Amino acid sequence: MPRIAKKKINHQLAGTDWSPESELVGLEFELVTNEDVLLYPQYTIGLHAWFLDQVRSTDPELSAYLHDGESEKPFTISALDGELVSSGKQLKLFPNRTYRWYVTGLSGRVTTWLAQWMTNLPPEVNLRNAPLQIIACNVVFAPTTYAQLLNSQLEANIALQFLSPTSFRRKGHHLPLPVPVNVFHSYLRRWNDFAATPVDQDTFLAWVDEYVLITRHQIATVKVLAGKKGAVTGFTGAVEFGLAKEAYDKPEFCTMFSALGKLAPYCGTGHKTTFGLGQTRLGWSSQAVADVPNVESLLAKRIEELTDIFKGQRKRTGGDRAIEVASTWATILARREMGESLQVVAEDLQMPYETVKTYAKLARRALKVE
Template identity: 80%
Template sequence: MVRRPKNKINLPNSDPDWPLETELVGLEFELATKVDVSLYPQYTIGLHAWFLDQVRSTNPELSAYLHDSESEKPFTISALDGELVSSGKQLKIFAHQTYRWSVTALSGRVVQWLAQWVKNLPSEVSLRNAPLQILACNIVHAPTTYTQLLNAEDGGNLSLRFISPTSFRRKGHHLPLPVPMNVFHSYLRRWNDFSGIPIEQDTFLAWVDESVLITRHQIVSLKILAGKKGAVTGFTGAVEFSLTKQASHNPEFYQLFYALGKLAPYCGTGHKTTFGLGQTRLGWSSQVVADVPEVESFLASRIEELTEIFTAQRKRTGGDRASEVASKWATILARREMGESLQVVAEDLQMPYETVKTYAKLARRALKVE
């Protein structure tokens, strides 16, 4: 750990300027607050917004790409790792406790920005009513390239730990299971977008379907808040994958299988990885991570309940984009029920206040009809 001299944090065991060819890196920040403070359950929205604001203030061109690009997002962020407990309708974090927060970069452009940013970090991560002082910054996933991942030693079983709730989208619904095709498809999408070594998706996924087995697993499912709107059912725990004897008959895909496994800690698994979901690590652990604060689980369940009601109503009336609108209504109403102001909800969702106010009225009216 490196303590901060003045307004700078140096990376331990490494020159702050990692090799220019670096395409992937993972950083972990150690954070603390001087007094006990409360956080709203969807605080990862604030972490996401703060990080993007850091990019915007120093590199507007990169900021526009991160906001507007239709490709996969070339970064991930985690939720806070540390003691968070439910306190009424909010979460509480405690003074003089250390909380860890990680950021990874998946492309050379973001890595280069990080290299400059860490030389002059701000003094704190600013969340609503909860300034978190930056104590230290460590490299947790070593600087590397996609070619180096591809050429690294491979063989044997591949074990992955899913340390934050992980879920996939399938036919308009959430799939909270580590099905090999879904797991490796999520890695391949990032690989094809950022590696410069594209792989034919359908052919590789057909090989995964035939060749990748689940040797053992220890997982649990749970409901969790998901980004700016909605909730998902995800899983945490550990999964061990192996290959059939015939898998090595395709050496290209055999090699890629292990490269994608090594990519997993950098890119995360499934969707909403820029809001803390899908955090992934290499190696097996029998300890299943499933500690979601009660208030967060309650809000996620309420959003899911309301989404189902509003979706059913809109489908009956032939409304377009039923699921999308239902999710917005559900998120707004559930957060209002938790005591949050509509102005704050509007800011988080990046929607006009009047629109959010109208949606809240429509949602309450629809709920009475039900």
């Protein structure tokens, strides 16, 4: 494939106050290709891996933390925003169209690294031999701190747009609904991990459950791919949250409600936010309901269907291990059915090729049992 001629990357920092104390920031990358490009449906795995490789090549210690650190990841990445269409079993990108990709930092350590990285970016993002030239990098969510969010103007109503499918885990299943306690629990987990002023989770969430209301919404649900393995039923659209009048008896919680709403664009909502899910923006928009390319939706549905079959066969064993195996088998077999090589699947799942090959055989055998 011909390489794209290198050009100087445009950095947009005007109007930003990116101080060394900044703990939160959001970047937007503008990407282009000079010819038709085909991507596999789970390409966000490649974006995730490419970003972590950028960290590893410049700060191995931070890379190890992002791989093996605490459960809450101090960054998010989006899927590509732009004209992607299904082309057979792949996704097609068009030449000379701009595709936008978003990366955020949620801790001072990551935000400091992003500031340094931004001054010496590579010329392109390479997704499995699909080079996308970086033509610009813009600050879209201003550098700030958790304390500044907490001390900012109180907002009694918070409208949020969920641009990519968003879902929560509840009793071992996906919950594709913007239930206030789940939404704000999602933000509070990040806050309590990275802010210097943690909040008592049980007390605050009980207050949210009692006094935070959905004042309007426009949402739709869709099945999508979920990170490296499995599929998720998520929602997209817009939701507005407000406060009951009794909520103001706890002014400190009203302040936290407002701060968490402003945190949402930085940290995303729900799970799998480091693989493109849960992308969130402030404000109301009736256009926020997003379409998912057919090929991605079909693969997600097939993975979910196979996962249910394999879980059903493992009812007697039960437990998290059985669910994990069912999801892994389903992902491997569904992607193989879509024409992907087992070698590529093994690389994405970071599993030995022979193990993936064995799992594929076992999954096919299990289907014949059905």
